[in-house]
Each structure stands twice: as C-alpha cells, then as structure tokens.
Amino acid sequence: DTEVTQTPKHLVMGMTNKKSLKCEQHMGHRAMYWYKQKAKKPPELMFVYSYEKLSINESVPSRFSPECPNSSLLNLHLHALQPEDSALYLCASSQQGTGINEQYFGPGTRLTVT
C-alpha cells in the first residue's frame, strides 16, 4: 500500500458538534502530519507526530486535538469549531530516520462548519 488515506471525504458540522477526522497509512512511515488548507492558499502545518509522539504543535487552538493511537493511524478530534475553521484538512506522512524524507499527502477532508 503506497497511499495515505483519509476519512471522511466531506464533513459538515455545527459549532456545538464533536467529530473526528481519520488518517491512515501502511507504508511504515513514522512521521505523520496535519495541515490546514484554505481555498486558494498553501497548506499550513498544524501538528507533527514522530514515533507516535507529538513533536510540533504550531500554536493550534485547543478545539483541535490530535491523537496518534499507533504507527499507522492519525486522528484529529474537533470540538466547538468556528465557521472560519472551514477548510481542507490534509494528512501527510514520511519516513523517519536520518536524512531528509519526502512527505506524501492524503486526499484531504473538506470540512464545513455551520
């Protein structure tokens, strides 16, 4: 399996809802990333997990809560979001180890907050 997969593809949620985004890869990658992409803008890094531990949190509001339950799975738990949080949420993964390793993106979850 050479892909990063994400579910769901689309999500509409109210500001009081709790929902979760899921990302999965079976390439043996030990670094996993969450990005947020607004329309016509570049991806912006939110979180990085390295060997299932949170390594980078780019000052993301606490209404976004990441979780890495195992080396293949990455979740993003959403609670009390705002309409401005509507965006494409992209997951990526890369090998972990010495040197530079390419990042590969999943197809994203398009989130709409009403």
Place this chain on the structure above:
Amino acid sequence: GENVEQHPSTLSVQEGDSAVIKCTYSDSASNYFPWYKQELGKRPQLIIDIRSNVGEKKDQRIAVTLNKTAKHFSLHITETQPEDSAVYFCAASIGNTGFQKLVFGTGTRLLVSP
C-alpha cells in the same frame, strides 16, 4: 522563522512553451526544497525535490535549480501540456531529525492552453 515567496501567482502559456516558477526563502539553514502540484479538488502531489547539496535536478520535462547563495530555487517545465495545468507550490524546510517542517510558498496557478 522561514518565509517563502513565490512568483508569479498566475502563469498562462501555450501548449509546447516552457514555464518557469521562482521561489525565494529566508532561512539559510533550509536544506530541502520540494515542489508540489495540486489539481483542483485533489491532494498536493510531490513532483520533484532538491537537497541543498545539489544545484540542479531533472526528471523528464521538469527540472529544479537551486542557488543557495541567493536563496533562490526555480521550477522549469518544458514542452508544457494541458494536463500540466494546476497550482504549483514550492516549499522549504529545515530538518535533520528525520521529519520535515515544510513552509510553503503562496502558489502559482499554471494554465496551459491547447
């Protein structure tokens, strides 16, 4: 922190022409420079990358050049085809711990007309 500027924001060419997209970065410690292609509604796809110890890299119709002194890197696409139409993002990163913290440029919308 790292800042990446990208020009032009839009580029229209005729099929068969060449296209050049330029990026500059601010942090001289950056050592990895990938380029991603993103078609409408799709994931960013890694198309080529270059490490800081290399000045040029080519893969069929695409090439990337890096000038570390000037902190410039460029994407060159020759013999453009309509299927090259997409948004292209450059990125720069600092990383030698095995995962890359990518900072993206603002994107270039390339339109190739038949």
